[in-house]
Amino acid sequence: MELWMSIVGISMSLGGAVQIYRIWQRKTSDDISMTVWVVLIHGLVWWLIYGIMIGSISLIITNIVGISVDSVVLTMIIKYRTKSKQSALATYYKKKGYTNIGADEEGHTIGNCQKCGLHGVLIDEHKCKKS
Numbered sequence: 787m788e789l790w791m792s793i794v795g796i797s798m799s800l801g802g803a804v805q806i807y808r809i810w811q812r813k814t815s816d817d818i819s820m821t822v823w824v825v826l827i828h829g830l831v832w833w834l835i836y837g838i839m840i841g842s843i844s845l846i847i848t849n850i851v852g853i854s855v856d857s858v859v860l861t862m863i864i865k866y867r868t869k870s871k872q873s874a875l876a877t878y879y880k881k882k883g884y885t886n887i888g889a890d891e892e893g894h895t896i897g898n899c900q901k902c903g904l905h906g907v908l909i910d911e912h913k914c915k916k917s
């Protein structure tokens with residue numbers, strides 16, 4: 787039983803490690819469901835509580851490892867989601883005719899308008915005279 791638990795624990799951690807490597811390698815988490823990992827961590831937390839209740843060291847250790855690895859996965863999903871959202875936004879503004887898209891100190895999206903030639907305009911507030 788103890789060995790079986792350890793094998794299950796290691797397998798689940800490996801799944802997380804594979805996912806971490808995949809996100810890191812591709813620099814995007816767009817096609818990875820955050821819900822799946824939240825549910826998984828939630829499940830592991832209950833297994834950990836159960837392990838503590840019955841005093842099973844292997845159950846406690848494997849679930850702590852599992853929760854740690856899966857928390858890294860979740861952190862990476864969130865981290866690489868933000869980046870791809872920004873690039874998705876940049877693509878959207880590029881289609882609208884802006885180049886050199888970035889953000890000012892207050893976080894507003896700025897860019898160069900190709901229609902009127904103005905540089906560093908606040909895209910959300912820019913009422914282009916040429917359109």
Ligand SMILES: [Zn+2]
Nearest residue numbers: 899901902914
């Ligand atoms: Zn303009």
